[in-house]
Amino acid sequence: MEDYTTPHPILSDVRVRRAIAHCIDRDALIASVYPYVEDPSALLMDSFLPKTHWAYRGPYDFPWYDPEAGKALLEEAGWVQGDGPVRTNANGEVLSLKFTTTSAAFRQTWSQVMIQNLAQCGIQIIPTYAPASWWFGDTTGLSRRDFELGAFAWVGQADPAGRTLYACDQIPLPSNNWEGQNYMGWCNPVASEAIIRANNTLIREERIAAYDIVQREFAKDVVSIPVFQRAEAQAWSANLSGVRPDPTEYATANLHEWELADGGDTIVIGMTQEPDSMWALVSSMAAQRLVDRPGVGMLYTQYSYDFQPVLQDPLSTIESGLATNEVVEVSAGDKVYDATGTPVELAAGVRVIDSEGKEVEYSGEGTVQMNQLTVTYKLKPTTWSDGTPVSIEDMKLGVKIDCDPDSGATTFDLCNRIGDLENDITYSDSELAMTIKYLPGNQYPLYFLYPFSIYPSQRVLSDGRVLADVPAAEWATLPEVAERPLSVGPYYVKEWNKGQSIVLERNPYYEGEVKTPNVIFVFVADTNQAVAQLLNGDVDFLDPSTLGAGAEVQTVIDAAESTGSVQYYISGSPTWEHIDINLYTK
Template sequence: MLKQQFLRRAAVLFVIAMVVPLIAACGSQAAQQPIKETVVVKETSAPVKETVVVEKEVVTDASFTTAHPILGDVKVRQAIAYCTNRPELIKSVYPFLTEEEQKGLLMDTFLPKNHWAAASDGVTVYDFNPEKGIALLKEAGWEEGANVTTGAPLFLKFTTTSAAFRQTWATVLEQQLADNCGITISRTHAPASWWFGDTTGLARRDYISLYACNQIPLPSNNWEGQNGMGWCNEAASKAIIAANNTLDRDERIKQYAIVQQEFSKDMVSLPLFNRVEAAAANVKLVNFKPNPTEYYTYNIEEWELPGKDTAVLGFTQEPASLYTLVESAAVATTAAGLLSAKMVTSLDYDYQAVGFTKLPKLGDGATNVDIDVKAGDMVWNTAGEAVALAKDVEVTDATGATVVWDGSSPLKLKQLTVSFEMKPGMKWQDGSPVTKADYELGQKTTCDKESGATTFTFCDSVQTFTQESDTKQTLVFLPGVQWPTFYTGGFGAAPSKQPIESDGPYKGKTLADVPAKDWPTLPEVAEKPWSNGPYKITGWEKGQKMTFEANENYYGTAPKIKKIVIQFYADTNAAVAALLTGDVDVLGTETLGAGAEVQTVVDAAAKGKVQVKTLASPTWEHIDFNMFVK
């Protein structure tokens, strides 16, 4: 291995991990630079939702042009990439994967390689090449020297969480950079309880704007920007604007490719690898096909367990409710999903029609036309809010340009209209049809501000909702709304005629009679909702298990397994033990995840005792570079 020391001033490097990589949106304003950042961290209950929050210096000058003394040089950032042996990092945390599986986790941009918009042509690939890294460092002015007393070594501060997973690969990274290229890093591992937060960190971060020029934190925007790296690339900015202002998928792919090419060339962030999730099952279970971007029960009606009519799923967390409008935990979504007729699936970073006759597209179920707007009209502004058009309101006009309206000039915006057609024959578990009134109740409750929902963004973006029949729904969005995934669905149905049998003020009435504010606490909604999906709930022993039986009135293919039991376990070790003894048939990604228990399951699979599926999840590990100081 190459061992040497480079001399110069100290620098700061910080690392974060983030979920579901998405393309960034970028404005066309001139590049402005952020101040140097100090990493601060908080806690959240969702450990994959990670980022940094910063303490900022008090600065009055709105223009920042001073590049970071080390990381402001693209050659140094590229050198770090070449000096990092990413396959070795992957092996350090996922030794149970085969070499081919480990290789499949590598990323070259912010998109997984199997994403529909992932680019390959023109993308700069940083294979492990320390000689090239050293050459770049020399070009950047970092001369070798054995006597460090004449200058400070190339020294970087590195901050991430204290999770054992990150401590493992960060330790390997530290050794790699030192041995391969003479780069010293000082690691700080902050406790997770300090790193995550529901009201800070990722909860505030908009990944559509992560790499945007107009998202660089500045005094002028009250330090509200998301682009802590300070990257602003004109070609990427123009491509992002073009991509985000067209609903033509081929054009979006073309523009997203430009963003990825510029991203990799400038080495804004060093993509390390996709994180792994694992799911395991009874070795005899047929058609168990977990997917990285869909819940593993998406095809549960196709599962088959020869010789058995019951399958047991192991959970280590009990759902708080089956009302997913207010309860979004994975265990709740998985359980509630057994009761719902799927309209779409989201396999392999894309979407497929299931309950819809087709996915609408422009010219076939959807239109996107230019319309004139005037003062007082409700429009969608660039902040993603429904507002009355007035002087100084900022919008994206029909050409894709960001416009601050002057209050009098003619203005045209895009208006999107989408129609969804549902397959006929859908029924509730009592045999009654899913009707127009059910969809109208679903929309009314979902958009009721007292429903308990935490966001109403989609509701607010809709100008008119029309359930034209039992099987057709049309949405007209506010001028300016351009949802890229407009084709994935509108509002779902709620069983308006479901009788209320629980004690209370609504006993003897129907669900349509219950105000939205009381739905979260109503047993008929939270614990025993009617089903139009493949299964219906028949029992819930709190703290023990949930029982589901095949819905004989399901419009789709009748489930081959007639009963599903969700059994609750104290922890993953107990759930894995139950799988190995045959008491559990399936452990999904929300239970098994990617912890140490995966090795136990992989070893059992090698002996033919269980089947295990390892997935490259949408979550990715990467290193972000602090490019500017002031």
């Protein structure tokens, strides 16, 4: 018999799985790693989606802490408490389970509390704290389903995705070369069909309905226990107002709304990291984004696991009428987006997703019906910080540079979804708009977001060249791109004093209100120094990437309570800890 197709003698019983969930005091687990969190409910989950997610429609009936209910379920399942500390069944077998996770101190701390919780219900847990290289290895640990109970983290995204995690055909097995991430071996036909449907439609309400089904089945079957969202904290001076904390958007996205109560004209933000570049195409640092959002400008924001238009307006959804998803017939030689997300020429043996959402193999003859997205993207009329209006040429330059292999871009995924950048993108003659015809088979869930950058094509460089004429390979070293880019946002980068600070000044051509005209990002050695400067009044704000979630947060809380000089906000981050339950055994 194939490995991991034999039902686990203990964990295949849903009563035992529900009992395990009932016996874990998740509030206590949170307190063990975040002792300063006053309201642990803000970090608790009853689904694989955070409660603020657009696809969450809970609450769901996930088993909460109730050890008496857990003990009753274990008795019902035949696991009785005798004279010893560990339950046994009629065959004298003990209720003992192996728990595997990484050797990180954070996980060892909360899991020790969990082990004590389960012991109180008569469940023996044997822990293994493995090196991350083994636990997350390509041929070991999770990828080979080598666990009974296994803890690790996922990061929540605006697009819930989930097919590789919860569909029946995504269970890693020797026979499928261990493909998929459904490490639990969960095959619930109702949930599987719904997760596939959720990922085969681009209509928001249809996706919400499908995800709701999956979440209800997830709570019913208890194949994975969402332990908690990791905490993140930010803090700011009591003199500062307008801060909008959010788990999925950088704090400075609404920097133009921040205001100093004493009438000051300069906000100081402390950061423990310095950006490596102001060119977002080649940098993924949080420090870069914190400066970039207000200092270069945004096409859209990403609050609460969703998107809101800014320079792009409106979002180009099918519901808005700016996008269509039509069924087309493709045949041999046509360029398509295959089932693995790779642009290929259709030929015999190529596997694609057809218009009904089924993965099929092309025979080499005839046609296949596939979905094809055509999307129009519109930008508001706006002006660069040098007074030049944004133009169609700026949009064209964005496509050209972002898709140039010599640019140094961190990804070319969106470029690869378009068959021909010259012929499949058309530009308006009357407004800032372009229409893209994507490859058949591309069903990118975030299709409605403007996919490229815009660049000031007319900008004259210090050496006399015009930006549009400079090869992409040189852009990363251009001061006008990497250090002092023009902006369409509320601020622009006035100066960058390497190793010390970045200074932003109000963009004189920004049409919205900017409540505080000057901002300085100062670079500090570490979190301790950052907190000290906040408490001394030298800086006004510390974001989660600087403040972190360690002991320094308690220092801020103590100061807030004793002096009232600072404010703080603690929330659940997109990263959430969970325990997968393997339903099968080797």
